[in-house]
Amino acid sequence: MAQQLPEYAIIVAGGSGSRMQQDVPKQFIPVAGKPILMHAIERFYNYNPGIRLIVVLPKEQLTTWRELCQKYNFTVFHMTVPGGATRFGSVKNGLGAVMGDGLIAVHDGVRPFVETETIKAAFEAAAANGSAVVAVSSKDSIRELTADGSIAVPRTNYKLVQTPQVFRATILKQAYEQPEQESFTDDASVVESTGKSITLVEGSYRNIKITTPEDLILAEAFAKK
Helix, strand or coil: CCCCCEEEEEEEEECCCCCCCCCCCCHEEEECCCCCHHHHHHHHHHHHCCEEEEEEECCHHHHHHHHHHHCCCCCCCCCCECCCHHHHHHHHHHHHHCCCCEEEEEECCCCCCHHHHHHHHHHHHHHCEEEEEEEEEECCCCCECCCCCEEEECCHHHHEEEEEEEHHHHHHHHCCCCCCCCCCCCCHHHHHCCCCCCCCCCCCCCCCCCCCHHHHHHHHHHHCC
């Protein structure tokens, strides 16, 4: 029987509160009595208490985060790493804390409602295929912009990408050794640029990314359930 690979989660939280119309960075905004980021961390801990958690935050927010952990008596063990100037740089800094081989999930710190079943499915798919990217089908019709305006396209041909995105450590580290490009919008695009294929895993519509005040209303509703 093959030995199970160590599991890591790099939780990237580099946002500000600008689109939230708040002075507080969005990952620190309370939802259901505690900061959004704490919910995200707990989801991975609940999936696997032995997972190695790496939280990437802007350097100037590290002290605030430590104070919040004390204030809310947040005791889930995790390592903090200062982020980079971009998401690419932040993930690369997080990868520096991963020793040896393993499976690495990269997750947005403002996606607090990812389900443990989704995390489990992503890790299992990555163990089998080297990669696993969580995605959902679009509920809305889709149009493609053209030089003349726009045209309708079949929405069944498209997926909306979420996180976590899970990869073998060797694959992800190698991908992040290349220079950053404008086309890198997530970890899947970074890995895909090296010629590796991407495996999709079904996500959940509850796995929202909290970026606007309207998202906070949804978040509070989800939290109550």
